[in-house]
Amino acid sequence: MTIWTEILIFTLMLTNYRLLATSRLAAMIDTMVLQALTLSVIPLTLAARPWPLELLALTPLTLGVKGVLLPWLLRRGMREAGVQREVEPFLGFSASVLAGIVLLGLSFLITRPLQSAALQGAHFLLPGALFTTLVGLTIIVSRRKALTQVIGYLAMENGVYAFGAALAVQEPLLVEMGMLLDVLVAVFVMGITILHISREFDHIDTDRLSELKD
Amino acid sequence: MLIWTVLIPALLGLLAMVVPGRRLRRALLGLGSAGHAGLVARIALHRAPMPAGAWIGLDAAGLLFLCIASVLFIAVSIYTLGYLGRESGRTVRDAEEGFLIANEPEAIFIGCLLLFLATMSLVCISRDMGLLWVAVEATTLVSAPLISYHRHHRSLEATWKYLLICSVGIALALLGNFFLAFAGRAGHAPLHLDSLTAGAAALDPVWLKAAFIMFLVGYGTKMGLVPMHTWLPDAHSEAPSMVSALLSGALLNCAFLGILRSHAVLTAAGLGAFSGELLIFFGLLSMGTAAVFLIRQRDYKRMLAYSSIEHMGILSLGIGLGGLAATGAMLHALNHSLTKGLLFLTAGQILYFYGTKSADEVQCALKRTPLTGFLWLMGFFAIAGCPPFGLFVSELTILKGAIDAGRWAVGSCFLLVLAVIFVAMARTVLPMVFGYPAKEAVPSQDSLPATAPPWFIGPAVAMSTCILTLGLYIPSFVWRLVSKAALLSGGVR
Numbered sequence: 001m002t003i004w005t006e007i008l009i010f011t012l013m014l015t016n017y018r019l020l021a022t023s024r025l026a027a028m029i030d031t032m033v034l035q036a037l038t039l040s041v042i043p044l045t046l047a048a049r050p051w052p053l054e055l056l057a058l059t060p061l062t063l064g065v066k067g068v069l070l071p072w073l074l075r076r077g078m079r080e081a082g083v084q085r086e087v088e089p090f091l092g093f094s095a096s097v098l099a100g101i102v103l104l105g106l107s108f109l110i111t112r113p114l115q116s117a118a119l120q121g122a123h124f125l126l127p128g129a130l131f132t133t134l135v136g137l138t139i140i141v142s143r144r145k146a147l148t149q150v151i152g153y154l155a156m157e158n159g160v161y162a163f164g165a166a167l168a169v170q171e172p173l174l175v176e177m178g179m180l181l182d183v184l185v186a187v188f189v190m191g192i193t194i195l196h197i198s199r200e201f202d203h204i205d206t207d208r209l210s211e212l213k214d
Numbered sequence: 215m216l217i218w219t220v221l222i223p224a225l226l227g228l229l230a231m232v233v234p235g236r237r238l239r240r241a242l243l244g245l246g247s248a249g250h251a252g253l254v255a256r257i258a259l260h261r262a263p264m265p266a267g268a269w270i271g272l273d274a275a276g277l278l279f280l281c282i283a284s285v286l287f288i289a290v291s292i293y294t295l296g297y298l299g300r301e302s303g304r305t306v307r308d309a310e311e312g313f314l315i316a317n318e319p320e321a322i323f324i325g326c327l328l329l330f331l332a333t334m335s336l337v338c339i340s341r342d343m344g345l346l347w348v349a350v351e352a353t354t355l356v357s358a359p360l361i362s363y364h365r366h367h368r369s370l371e372a373t374w375k376y377l378l379i380c381s382v383g384i385a386l387a388l389l390g391n392f393f394l395a396f397a398g399r400a401g402h403a404p405l406h407l408d409s410l411t412a413g414a415a416a417l418d419p420v421w422l423k424a425a426f427i428m429f430l431v432g433y434g435t436k437m438g439l440v441p442m443h444t445w446l447p448d449a450h451s452e453a454p455s456m457v458s459a460l461l462s463g464a465l466l467n468c469a470f471l472g473i474l475r476s477h478a479v480l481t482a483a484g485l486g487a488f489s490g491e492l493l494i495f496f497g498l499l500s501m502g503t504a505a506v507f508l509i510r511q512r513d514y515k516r517m518l519a520y521s522s523i524e525h526m527g528i529l530s531l532g533i534g535l536g537g538l539a540a541t542g543a544m545l546h547a548l549n550h551s552l553t554k555g556l557l558f559l560t561a562g563q564i565l566y567f568y569g570t571k572s573a574d575e576v577q578c579a580l581k582r583t584p585l586t587g588f589l590w591l592m593g594f595f596a597i598a599g600c601p602p603f604g605l606f607v608s609e610l611t612i613l614k615g616a617i618d619a620g621r622w623a624v625g626s627c628f629l630l631v632l633a634v635i636f637v638a639m640a641r642t643v644l645p646m647v648f649g650y651p652a653k654e655a656v657p658s659q660d661s662l663p664a665t666a667p668p669w670f671i672g673p674a675v676a677m678s679t680c681i682l683t684l685g686l687y688i689p690s691f692v693w694r695l696v697s698k699a700a701l702l703s704g705g706v707r
Contacts, residue, residue, distance in 0.1 A: 133389075146374060153385070156385055169395040170404075175344035182348055185352070189355050200370055201370075209367075210371075212368060212372060212375075212447075212448040214516070
């Protein structure tokens with residue numbers, strides 16, 4: 001079991017570097033699919049067999065929402081807003097990767113005192129979760145395009161989800177489904193807003209949305 | 215029966231999105247608000263004991279906020295019906311810059327308005343922190359389309375900031391949920407409020423504290439606590455006025471309920487001092503920052519938004535202090551919602567009459583449109599905490615609570631900031647109201663009648679009566695309700 005969990009966690013960490021390093025939105029969305037795949041399988045590798053029924057129901061749901069529906073919405077948003085690349089982010093791509101290395105180190109440092117809290121066999125899951133959350137936040141604050149920020153938000157959400165897996169939080173199925181629905185609707189509403197922004201402004205550069213201030 | 219407070223507006227809202235015909239849709243809005251209010255009144259009068267362990271249930275705090283939301287929604291829906299009659303289905307001129315804009319389809323607006331009520335009701339009746347989180351996140355999503363009703367560059371910018379900042383904040387609150395569940399890993403149903411408070415002594419204090427910090431950051435973002443408040447002035451100033459009234463009067467309360475619930479868990483676990491001090495600090499910080507931005511604030515809708523930040527700070531301060539101040543804070547929530555509703559609905563009228571959000575260009579409102587001007591002036595005195603209005607009583611109660619607790623420094627900071635805010639707001643509001651119209655100023659709006667139609671003015675008049683009544687006399691059932699709600703955060707009986 002453990003070896004599979006660890007392979008998946010390292011995949012999760014590597015997907016974060018891919019998110020930080022690429023400028024192509026299509027590549028970022030593909031990476032999100034991979035991330036969703038690892039995230040939905042990790043709880044299975046951690047749980048004792050026979051797998052509880054709730055988990056068996058939840059895994060395909062998570063995979064369906066995070067791995068299929070959300071990327072589909074993002075690709076549609078890309079097409080409609082006519083955006084292919086993140087151009088000139090506030091933090092360059094190589095600098096982002098370097099920042100990612102620092103963040104990974106920090107994540108290990110911060111979660112070290114908490115290791116006893118994590119599930120047996122998931123020593124790297126807590127730092128992995130924190131790392132994913134921090135990478136999501138980094139993407140949100142360091143990129144210009146609204147669509148890239150949505151991807152950052154999703155990465156952050158994935159990180160928080162991984163925390164839930166690491167701490168073995170068993171929420172009722174209803175709440176878990178509500179959470180997935182919320183993320184789905186969030187990306188849907190953000191996509192519509194981005195569409196209106198691109199129609200109104202002919203761009204989706206959020207740094208140029210700066211008229212309202214005191 | 216409780217679940218119908220969510221289902222009625224939700225179903226009507228979904229229906230409003232698909233039915234053809236303007237009249238039918240507007241009838242659905244009226245039906246939704248009236249049905250919800252009737253149901254809430256019935257539930258409030260015949261309260262069944264809460265079944266232990268159920269997903270939904272209504273304690274005093276939930277009932278208080280549910281009533282506030284319901285009352286405010288009635289006022290807002292009356293205003294909305296008049297507003298849509300004026301704005302819907304045609305291109306309108308932007309009030310500030312004069313370009314033409316096409317509004318959002320009415321079906322989406324009314325549908326989202328009703329769904330907004332449904333999600334806020336769900337926040338109020340949730341007994342499970344997980345369900346509460348789902349509901350709070352849902353309020354963000356269904357209210358975002360309301361902010362960009364006028365689809366232009368400013369409102370879209372505000373909507374984007376609102377969506378992104380609040381979603382990120384709420385994601386952190388989810389982390390708080392996980393920490394909280396982990397703190398109570400020994401017990402069953404780890405996020406249910408009943409089991410959390412019952413087994414509070416067994417909760418792991420370190421993880422509990424971490425959870426509270428995440429809740430404070432997450433729900434605090436939604437509530438508008440400084441420094442996570444940056445979305446709030448933009449969204450409140452760009453949304454149509456009745457939406458701002460709902461955001462400020464009902465939505466911020468819902469986020470506050472999230473913080474209140476987690477504070478109650480920490481209080482039950484004996485960590486009330488830790489969370490209380492944090493709440494006092496962020497409360498005073500919010501009040502102080504709001505005061506700074508209120509000085510020289512020339513946009514009167516932004517002024518109201520910063521005033522909301524100030525009052526959320528007061529709520530946080532009140533429950534942080536506990537005791538009598540917590541009771542005062544609950545009363546304050548009620549008074550603030552009604553007063554802010556009055557002010558935003560009146561601001562919408564002023565915006566319509568003068569065609570500007572700049573306070574400098576609004577003059578002699580008392581002469582130009584006497585009733586609206588009077589309500590605006592009255593709302594200002596009420597929100598600044600002058601007697602004989604309700605907010606005076608609740609602020610005095612909080613101050614007394616601070617002094618009772620021996621927190622002289624906190625009490626004096628509170629008073630000082632309130633004084634600064636009074637002067638700052640007076641310098642914006644009073645010139646708007648008084649004075650005589652200059653001869654040469656002949657704006658095009660002079661063709662408008664001096665008094666707004668009853669559906670614009672009626673809700674504001676009703677709310678002004680309420681806040682005046684609450685200042686002069688607090689009915690015993692209101693006092694019982696607020697003191698019971700305050701018990702959650704260590705109030706006095």
